[in-house]
Amino acid sequence: MEKIVEHVLEAEKNLKTVDHIVYVTFPLIKDKRLLLKVLQELKAIITHCITAVLQYEYLYKRINLYSESKENFKTFTEKCAPKYDINKNEITLIFELFDFVEKHKQSPFEFIKDEKVVILSEDSRPTTLSIEKTKEFLVLAKEILRKTKEGMKKGA
Numbered sequence: 001m002e003k004i005v006e007h008v009l010e011a012e013k014n015l016k017t018v019d020h021i022v023y024v025t026f027p028l029i030k031d032k033r034l035l036l037k038v039l040q041e042l043k044a045i046i047t048h049c050i051t052a053v054l055q056y057e058y059l060y061k062r063i064n065l066y067s068e069s070k071e072n073f074k075t076f077t078e079k080c081a082p083k084y085d086i087n088k089n090e091i092t093l094i095f096e097l098f099d100f101v102e103k104h105k106q107s108p109f110e111f112i113k114d115e116k117v118v119i120l121s122e123d124s125r126p127t128t129l130s131i132e133k134t135k136e137f138l139v140l141a142k143e144i145l146r147k148t149k150e151g152m153k154k155g156a
Contacts, residue, residue: 001059004152006135007052011045011145018042022138026131032117035134036104042134043101045141046094048147073087084151086144093140100137103127 018041026034033037054072057063063075080136104110109120117129 002051004053004055005050007055007058008145008149008152010053011141011148014041014048015141018045018138020143022131022135033110035117035131037109037130038134039097039101039104039129039137042137042141043097046097046144049141053084053151055149057083057116062151084147086127086147090140090143093137094144097137097140098114099101100129102128 018038021034021038026038036116054063054065054076054097057080058065063079066072066075081091103119103121106145107119107121113120113128115130119127119129
């Protein structure tokens with residue numbers, strides 16, 4: 001149970017930091033690296049929440065955990081998400097966020113154009129990230145954390 005609480009507390013702490021960066025620091029500095037760092041942190045926050053939910057459900061013997069993270073994520077989306085009132089749209093946004101972070105990791109080149117970060121893939125296909133999209137992911141992270149905590153209080 002202690003590890004579950006640690007994941008939730010870490011997610012809360014990181015969320016406060018990210019929120020400050022998005023709404024205070026970024027508007028002042030306007031550095032694209034901040035947006036990319038925020039994306040990585042948002043992924044970490046949501047990963048902490050997912051891990052906490054999976055461990056909580058496993059603790060009460062409602063699910064099985066696997067050594068493969070993709071299997072665990074599938075278990076989360078199919079069995080846990082409905083219990084915690086995490087809807088299909090939120091799951092889609094989680095996939096989108098994780099995909100952005102993966103593209104950033106694999107990208108050979110990134111630049112700013114029209115207040116947006118453009119991430120080029122190996123084959124030079126662009127993916128753009130705006131501050132609005134970043135804020136949408138921030139709202140998602142807040143919701144997932146809130147639903148994680150509420151679900152655990154109710155005993156899901």
